[in-house]
Amino acid sequence: MVSVLGTLEQHTDEVSGCAFSASLLATCSGDKTLRVYSCADFSELPFSPLSGHGYGVHRCCFTSCGSYLLSCSTDGAIAVWRADTGERVAELEHPNRSPVRTCAVAPDSSLVLAGACDGSVALWTSPAKLCEGKDVEASVVACCFSPCSQLFVSGCTHGDLRLRLVIKPNHVTPLTSLMFCLTDDCSLEFRLASCGQDSQLKIWIVLMHTMKLLHTLTSQSAPVLSCAFSSDGALLASGSVDKSVAIYDTVTRLNSVLISDSRYVTAVAMSPTVPFLLATGSMDRTVRVWRIGDGDETTGKGLELNMVRKLPAHSQLTLLSDWSEEDVQTWLREEGLDELIGIFKSNNIDGPELSRMDKETAVEMGIESVGLRGRLLRKVKSLKASQSGSEAPDEFLCPISREVMKDPVIAAGQWIFYERESIESWIRGKTKTSPMTNLPLLTTLLTPNRSLKMAIARWKSSQ
Template sequence: MCNGQILASLEQPRGSPVRVCRFSPSSTYLASGASDGSVVLWNVPLLKFHRAGLVKDGSLVACAFSPGGNLFITGSSGGDLTAWDENMRCLYSDKSHDLGVTCCDFSPQPVTDTTRGIEYYKMVSCGQDNEIRIWLISFDDEKGFDMRCKLTLSGHSAPILACAFSSDGETIVSGSIDKSVIIYAAKTGCIRHILTHHKRYVTTCALAPNQPLLATGSMDKTVTIWKLGQKSDSPGVRIKRKAEFDVESWTEDDVRTWLANESLLEVEPHFSANNIDGKELLGLTKDILLHDLKIESLGLRNKILRKIEDLKSKMKAVSSKIPEEFLCPITCDVMKDPVIASDGYSYERKAIESWISTKRTSPMTNLPLENLLLTPNRTLKMALNRWLDTRSEEKNYISS
């Protein structure tokens, strides 16, 4: 039982205010970073000092341990990301975000490069430059340390204060001074959702490890919990899955089921009397609700319209069900004519042709392209066509 007992009070050796601290995955070590740029690794079982280091520029404001715990990354207000091993050897240090790093986080799931036989960690960082960067990091005794930027994401319009990976490594979430929360596909960097509930800066975010839940905290003095998915297969949620395909195909019975699911049964007689089906549902306005459906309560009319807007948002969310390998990394749309560039990634032909007409760098790595040759990806094209055929059949089945 937790009783608040203090086990130790460990003083930062240089006497500077501590800005960040993180436990290693095994809880063997605790890292603490301070305003003067000092970082200390504490031995947790012994409750004593282990090793210390110092960054060259700025306060330490961010820290994250790799899943294996054999290295950790610190981020400074000067913009540097620095990698350390458990003996506090500095493995890497470089400017990564202009104006300063604000947060960093490792994905719990490693990535294996089968062609090179190397296992990578994925890490995300964000900063005052309004950008998120996804890094690939490898570290072993034989091949040493390697850290390179895989993607740069620019969805926010203001400094980003928080970022986090999901437990499966497939999703990244971020919160910003622009008051928004953005959910990205980690593999492609495509934006899946933009959440705009908060009234002030979003300062922190966390994804639940075993449930489809996201928590965000803000300067508006609230913590918001978001539901990101629906695991139930009950009849009450099947209509929501149908919405992801084509609400316009809903029958009047489907609309009545939706009203029941949304706690709007009191207006069901008004909808039934006017034979409202899916297509008409999407076209409802305040005037139609008042004059045609005779729903006099302003609050009830507003509630119906909010629910319809939520429904439209869920229809748009169908794009998140598209396999990520079918999405062009530049446009984030389903590819029609996929080609392979010299960086090894596949793109929509027109999008990459437009890109390389003005830039000679990879859209995925920001590194120079070896050449401008584009090779048709026929294997991906065949897989894409099969998926489109299956999706069309599924849509027809659900609409029937």
């Protein structure tokens, strides 16, 4: 049985990664932050969000003991955080400052692995980098360690898998995610799952530095962006551009169920504890948490789907323009903003007034806390977007800031459009390479794209 426990809506940009420890759930996003929640009730911890990366965060992972959380970013660094306090205790800097797309920590916590846009895979042991090698002339976008910590696999945008030595291309299109799991004899053989732009999820046998394809799974109809095994290897989950999450029962001939989402599913993660929890991150900026099984040891048998309503329930109300004052107060309670109910009530805030809420209005109402104002405005923005059903087209978003561009420009020879302020800030940094491709910028000259600017203006006016 698969049932949804709740929806986390704190991120302000698409969710790029999720990770579980025994007691915590961490999520990361293009909004440059990580958020940390308790698995007991999925309340956000007091020190969350974690900030410090200069650009979007691509992946996050816990050490096996759960004491530390690692994150990697376009800023070319891996940050190490204390999981109990949120303190940033270390930073591993990519030697070329290339954007780091993926990271992993060995099960024995002795090694840290990173894959970067320049095609390199870097390996660190505390406190110094152990080795670095050029994988391919393509971005490394997925990596993981074997359960024994002695092997690691990396995957790149050419579709290659590399296990200590080069393996011939196995996905004909770019890879997106990798995940190991244990088998009965973990000293000799492992299972590896990989997924990619070819809409396939593949399961491999890894034996003595060789790989053999075991299964090809085709339940999903669009590129598969992420995959995760349960800790016992009995379940395998994957998220796809077709807005679905597939959960495979690997014990009983790979039976599967599909869970529908509202946008592309960009990240999946399984908890290490039974009953298993599944976290799914989406382009709609939310993270959904699911419970799999009934708490017994037979979680890999007889999967069935039991959808429970999404929380919170304010989406069941009428259009925002028709909300009464009581509807607004109900929404505040559901969003955990109870301390604002008295202020809203005294100011007679109904739906239309809520839709016009901005920073100045919040200050005039007497909401003095900057943090509380920020939470309110983010939730109002999310509410308006969910009711209008109109997210900005991806081509209108700056690939660095992931915000709608105001002054789109192109860097010579790159054919990628950026917000002028973001790319100028990047160029002023240490490197003079493209933040997306890591190719050299032959000149720092930026050319405005007036057509794109007009298209964005038309889209904004239509909203």
